[in-house]
Amino acid sequence: MQALRIGEFARRVGVPATSLRAWEQRYGLLHPARSAGGFRLYGEADAQRVAMMLRGLEQGLSAAEAAAAALRSAPALRSAPALRSAPASTLRPQTGELPLARQQLIEAFNTYDESAVHTVLDAVLAAYGLETCLTELVLPALSAVGSGWERGEPVIGQEHFASNLIRARLLALARLWGRGGGPLALLACVPREQHDISLIAFGLVLRTYGWRIVFLGTDTPISTVAQAVAVTGPTVCVLSAFAPALFEAQGPALRRLARTAPVLLSGPGADAEIAQRLRLPRLGGDLVAAARELDNSFGPRPQTP
Secondary structure, eight states: OOOBOHHHHHHHHTSOHHHHHHHHHHHOOOOOEEOTTSOEEBOHHHHHHHHHHHHHHHTTOOHHHHHHHHHHHTTHHHHSTTOOSSOGGGOOGGGTHHHHHHHHHHHHHHTTOHHHHHHHHHHHHHHHOHHHIIIIIIHHHHHHHHHHHHTTOSOHHHHHHHHHHHHHHHHHHTTTTTOSSSOEEEEEEOTTOOOOHHHHHHHHHHHTTTOEEEEEESSOOHHHHHHHHHHHOOSEEEEEOSSHHHHHHTHHHHHHHTTTSOEEEESTTOOHHHHHHHTOOBOOSOHHHHHHHHHHHHSOOOOOO
């Protein structure tokens, strides 16, 4: 997330600016930078603390307790076992910390160490923010574990452990991602598609652009998607699959759905050939670029005087 002034930041995180100012003044929750003109600018780390505070409030904590819990997570990188070489505030991807964290995460998956998984995730989230955590840590680590299974190595247990743990963690970050007043994206996996972690990650990144998310998950009948479209009236409907054949099997239903809402294909199965054959647009594979592309195409436009 680029640095934002309070109004745009409030829109993106779905919290009124008055509440954000109060949380900043009373609890020190937000740590804005200053623009050359003296304006407060809020970034990804601020958005993560807001998300953590909202989760605490949802769990029944008082505002003070929720803020304290959110702030306690911020210095997690300093206590991560092999990430002590630099303070969280000074870490950057080129220092080599991210490859080290990625290896730690893979090792935690392989040893079924849930506590270590959360320690690494907390550390990288605090130091780098959501987008980098997803694209440079979580998804590559999951891919590495999955690749071992594909090579015939006896790691199917680790893959299931990793997938279930990461999925639960991402959905925890996704709480309240339907709040706010931004455009609405309906996300679902097509029938027979069981992999939804990348789609959840995409929704989380899209949320940082101010979008609201309705998430239907794995193996969703297109008729169910159509019913949800009729009820929610989304700005766009993003459907995911890992194999082009899964899109191909739903071709007529997808074209009917596209008459009621814009439909975009996503995931490894959304190659150029299947998109052309179905006459439906597709999103690229990079999460951040795909979210930016979608926001540029369908997001709100500044009003001209």
